[in-house]
Amino acid sequence: MVAGLALVLVAAAVTVPLLLTGTTSAEHGPAGPAGVVVGDSVAAPSASDVSPICTAPDPATVLGPAPALPADPASVLVRPPGGVVSFVATSSDLYANTGRQMVVYTLSGDEVRAFALPSAFSADREPTQPVVDAAGNIYLGSYYGQVVDKFSPTGTLSWSVDPAGGHPVGLFPIGTGSSFAVGVSLVEHPASSTRLSPDNGSAMGSFPLFDDFGYVTQEANGNDLFTRTSSSPTQQNDVGYVETVSSGGAVLSSYGAGSNEGRGVRTGSGAQFYYPGQAATGPDGTIYTADPNATIEATSPQGFLRGTTTFGGTLQLGGPSFAIEGGTVFLQGGTPFDSSAENISAVPLSVLTAYLSSPQPAADTLGWGAGVSTPATGNYFPPGATPSLAASFDPWWSREAAHLELTTSVESEGALRAESVPAPTTLPVPTSPDALASVPLPVPEADRAPGPYLAQVSLYDTSTRPPTRLGTTCVPYSVGAEGDGLSLGSLPPGAGTGGPADTRGVALNAQLGLSGLRALSFSWSDFLPDCKAGAPTAATCGPQAMTFSGAPTSYFEAAALAAT
8 A cells, every 4th residue: 555645535534624723622632723813704513524533623612503603794885986095094084095185084984085096106106104193184105206295184294304315215203192193114224114203204313114015003191013023033025924013112012924925825824814914902812814815803802813715705905004093993994905996885793793702714824824734745754764853833832832722633544444532632832932843742652653644733821721723734644665766855846637748646656556547637538428518407418427448547546556
């Protein structure tokens, strides 16, 4: 048997039941992960659908009627003429830059006033998000315009400056009341930002954080929520983190991952943003973030991922602007990355939280920037190699690690087929950033023999009673038997599937002893000879019409070899 192939076949049969967010466990048992990633509400499964493999929850926590949630809950509040480049919200109004105008609306969508903007603030000039002070004055920056302007509430230009002759890539509020200032980040000076006087735009010193086309929300206490930022002072463009920053520039907390846009994503890897947008804090301290890849994420103040939602696949996030005011969530709706077609949409915060707390598909992640991996290519350990697993956590986890624990269970092929999970091994999470980078996980002696395995790893917060499961991930691995010719590390680079011009696929075929057609290249007409695409019927195209008598034998070579 080729262990690598058998692993794929066995692991593919694992079911994915539904889970509730924020689940707890009286003891660290193999109940499965909390539903920390919210795919969207779907009907709860029957008892017969719940499998104890890897992602299975306690049936008592998920079985029952599906919740009644409104369909397509985010409604268009306003469609500003020309679209939405970006907008910000205050406790009473919405300020939208359309690229030609600044339009002010009430929170209920009534237009208050509008005034024309200079061409420097059109979408193609890369304007910053607006900043609005307590008096209603509006500040805007422009990368290509090389300018920061202040406008009165009615649109009169108060001052215009070219800060240090640079290109603004970020504009954000600093402090409140008499200490209010405007921070501007310039691409030429990435180590810090410049504080501008709201009175005349003159420089008033520096601010230690650099905002590289990120998004900033000022909280009621004067702190700023920064997204698309870095926790490393030497890597200013690392855009995977959300940071809470004081008016003095101190980073009070952070969470996220050191990458985004799917970089490095694999089975067992930690959660990350795709296109991180603006963040806003709810009344209970939950941090909500907009991801223009069509999701809204919810994270606890400690940085624990609570869930994401797409509102049943109906959510449209055209851009990164996002705010919570008066119990309503405001977002930049419409077609992604087309500001001329975008709008300001609204949804009650109570509806958002209802979606997030409904039964959800399993997440298969430990949390933001926390994952499990093996050192082996393709998670395949060749004959004679000792399999090993390790968890890894981004450095920010060090502030919470003292009350966190990991549990690990490894399922053999027999356990997988029997749908049983061995008793877990518990170990504390180390507290130093260096140790968090690689936490060795136990692999029992019995799970080092040739064959396929599935490692289930859960993360618990022990500061609650009972401990709260923050997430679970599963990583498959296989161990080769003597005589296996599989050597994934020696294959040519690439991800091909075989063929005369595909050196990687041909090499893999040779190692597996395959030849001829591969599973990804076949004709359905071989199996449904009487089915006509233009006039399909159940009699000619249904399951009963399928025949294997005319299928080439090469279709079955891989399956036959894997079974021997």
